Amino acid sequence: MTEKVGAIGSSIPRRGALDRLTGASMFSADFRLENPLALRAVRSPHSHARVLRIDTEEASRMPGVARIFTARDIPGKNLTGIINKDRPLLVEDKVRFVGDPVALVAAETEEAAERAAGAVNVLYEVLPAVYDPADALANEAPLIHEKGNLLFRRRVVRGDAASAFSSCAVVVEETYRTSFLEHCYLEPDAGAGWVDADGTLVIIASTQNPHYDHSEVAALLGVEDGRIRIIQAATGGGFGSKLDLNMQGFIGLALYHLQRPVRCVYSREETFIATSKRHALIMEMKTGAGKDGRLHAMKCRILCDTGAYGSYGIAVASRAAVHAGGPYEIEHVDTEVLCVYTNNPVAGAMRGFGTPQVAFAHESQMDLLAEKLGMDPFEIRRRNALRVGSVTATGQKLEASVGIGECLDAIKESYEKARSARSDRGDSPFTCRGVGIGAMWYGIGNTGMQNPSTAQVEIDLDGAVTLYTGCADIGQGSTTVLAQIAAGTLGLAPDEIRMIVADTKLTTNAGATSASRQTYISGNAVRDAAAKLVDVLLTEAVDLMKVPKNSLAVEGGFVVYKGDTDRRIAFSKLAARARRKGIPLRWQGYFDPVTSPLNPDTGHGEPYATYAYACHLAEVTVDITTGEVTVDRVVAAHDVGRAIHPEGVVGQICGGVAMGVGFALMEEFKPGVTASFKDYHIPTANDMPEVVPLIVESSEPTGPFGAKGVGEPALIPTAPAVLNALSDALGKRIYHLPANLERVLEAANKRG
Amino acid sequence: MRSDVRYVRPSSLGEAVGFLSDHGPETKPLAGGTDLLISIRSGELKARYVMDVNRIPELKGIAMTGEGLSIGAGTTIAEIASSETVKRLAPVLRKSCLSFGSPQVRNAATIGGNIANASPSADTFPPLIVHETIAVLSGPDGERRIPVEEAAAGPYKSNVGSRELIVRFILKPSEGRFFEFLKIGRRKTLAIARVSMAVLAEKDMRGAVGFIRFCLGSSTPVPCRIVEVEDFLTGKILNEAVVAEGGRLAAEKMIEISGRRSTTVYKEPAVKGLFNRLLYPMVKND
Amino acid sequence: MIEPLKTVPISFKVNGRPVSLEVGAGETALHAIRERLQLTGAKEGCGIGECGACTILVNAKAVNACLMLAAQMDGTSIRTVEGLAGGGSIHPLQKAFLDHHAVQCGFCTPGLLMSAAALLKEHPCPDRRTIADGLSGNLCRCTGYRQIFQAVEAVAQGEKEKTQ
Incomplete structure (x- = not known):
């Protein structure tokens, strides 16, 4: 198939950006509705308690209150969750974390809703709670869910790690810890809704997965699919948290009963209390290598605190297990991840699904091994880097597009310069400088499970093309990229593609905007749909031009004869011709990456069809008297297969670096303590290092135009690189994230 | 949003003080709003009246007067940061204002509000203290003058009476002296200071410390001048050992005042460390 | 205005256009701009002045509209993103x-x-x-x-x- 020059690999203006710049974009809280009711959840102040009685009588009589809902008002199945359904929309018998919703107030104004929410009288019997995942596994631990506190166990075993350690020249064994994190998308969760004339419940939402929302709301309400319509509003970031059902179910419930427009806008404080967090992990890791630095064995035990409900916990555990060794060949692997319920806030999906946490551990281990071997940290990574033909811990043979070596090579010069310059650049007796590398791999799409996307492409009789995709653009730019892929396939300019996006009435399911999957998976679905349409057009042209199909191409809205480009027929003419024959002008494309499920005992299988790779180099300055850290520079090399939109890739990388700096140095959600942006710090413009993004393109044969994904990879290597740089500066390693003022100063004072 | 407060906006100091003398205990003055609006949002504000003091001419302005450098309580942090007069006569205050909150907060927040709010980590407190500032208050009984360190009674507890307003601050100007303001935050902007310090100092003819004023912020219930440190350093030629001893004294004094807490594990070495950095330029110049 | 008011009449300019409103005494400028004037370009990201998503210009100075009472807008000139371009199509x-x-x-x-x-x-x-x-x-x-x-x-x- 021909490829339209300019559509692919060109940084065209982002779709929808102009509206964002003029204030015209409609985020969920911006919709003007006629006389909407405000919704406010009544949330539990206890982390574990039986709900004995919910008394809504007094609150119901307060001025402006339309109705107060409890679990009894839910007509369908009151259990939600994308992987395991364990979370009620409104709790029935007991609350499991501070923030668990017990009732929902609908009132004429926000103030009335807030007042009434405060007046709902809930009688609780407080139960013993457990906040530590290890404690939660003990026999006498309070049961959070009836099935037990162990949600999931994932083993990945290859070879015989136990005996391989004995033949290693060096072995390092350490325990690493990470904290709960808050996503901190700038737009707090919000949604709105109304009932259409035909009875359809229309829900506008800030979401990463409209089709999931759709099926979940339909099940909660016990209504047919056709009675629900989810439309994704302009969405102010998600990073995984907006994959859960947040306000959508509340809106659906209120619409169902009240048949009136409603609005549900979380305050920032409510997003802190109510929405999911990044899993806090405890990782015991033992890694052994030979004298030559080649890794022989790794043993890893991970405890994953998933909090009160499952959310994406199982996915996080699986992914952590698969990725625990890093982008390296290791013959003997013994990994076990336990995902455990506690009475902490729900931990769910957050950019990387456990991989950022394990990367901190495996990259620290690499530096520790290098140190023991007297080897350069760059060299030990280069020697062990996965390559085409390598076999992973799950027994998967990597067939193509393994760009970790190229990523390492891309930063090599910067690394060497930084290493040689770091000692003579100290301009103060109180600071020292360090250089560190972090590397990662990341499987694109869901782990060892079906993960399809669909898309539709339609041509009208004027030759205009419309792309229908259910893919939610949450700021990462998928709408633009999918337009480019459609345009590249159809020989059009991207701005010629009309788009209908993320509306469950008008578009088919593209799956979640998660797992860095939309470019690769939905991109392929779009390409498939567009290719089917191209084939129709070419077939018609063959009939008219009397030349073989392979001598024809699509270009600028025409089918052209490659031998003489003056011979061309307009799309509109071909479309009309096809229509007359009854040939469809709207085609559906579909893609599901080739994977195989992981064996429950060994973890063997092919969890992903392709992997992205990256490494970052970080240069830091540490004030050894106060523990203050400045990340001066990050050189970030990413193998994205093919950059469909290079500046979009750069934007992902720089945003990932920022989030990585936060993860490394300052971010920590303390349950019961952290309440707002006052006490949860994300990097400001002044905290940003100079970022040098380097795009590596190790083309993926199964990707659309060779593309993979970059959304999550962008984040993952930064924190490991910063922590290794800190260790380089201080001569002392930090094993617990974030490396905040206290931990850095403690390390500085302990150094030799 | 609270619907039960009432808004009042006097246009002169007389009107403001008049209102306060009748309703002071039920009134909260609104200056920059950067603290007050947060308490309105959280529902913590208990006042019946919010008195907007932003249109009172008597609270505005920066001028060198016979009494000293006068800064109106209603002067914004941004105005102080961009004042040539402050740059010349109180550069340490300017420095604290340059790193105060964020640009938006600096445009709204006032120096009077910062002091009246009495946060232990108020950024302008240590510089005002090392300038031996007098706060001029106005109330029903007329004017009252107090040393600025007495403006706070404890964390978020002001000594400014409910019927009083801070009108202005009078700083002892300090031109040509060594000055420094440093703070440690969890990030580089929009971070509450974990530890802050301000110093004014001058060497005498023989190169020893002839004059020094030192104040510690964010480490004690109220930012405080530490005369023990000043006395120790006065008359001494600064070298690394002397400065280190000064830092040790500062940390010791902090613990004496605040007691040992969970945060002391960090703050004790951090105070010592930051103190070294604070005075390092004076050591280095020798 | 030495009379305490529960609702405050204010007049000011928004993006060059004069407006008069009655606002609540405890209402924020952000709320008035978004809900009363329906200028929803300014966003509430935190409500406590930490994120800047509500930044507007008041007399040409950037401030957090969430930390300002609506009543304080009286007599000022406000610019929001909707009026950034002035008369032009795009700034x-x-x-x-x-x-x-x-x-x-x-x-x-x-x-x-x-x-x-x-x-x-x-x-x-x-x-x-x-x-x-x-x-x-x-x-x-x-x-x-x-x-x-x-x-x-x-x-x-x-x-x-x-x-x-």
């Missing part, structure tokens, strides 16, 4: 943000634009550090700020070339 900063891919989710964008406009007014030729500092009151979780810095630099450069 140079908006164009530069578009050209430099400085928008991702776009929720922080209106606030950033207002801060950037205030910054360039005070420092027509800012260096990278001055730009970062001028935008440091606006959190962005998506972009890592780099393309935003580049956009602001491009506008400053363009202005410089115009005056040369």
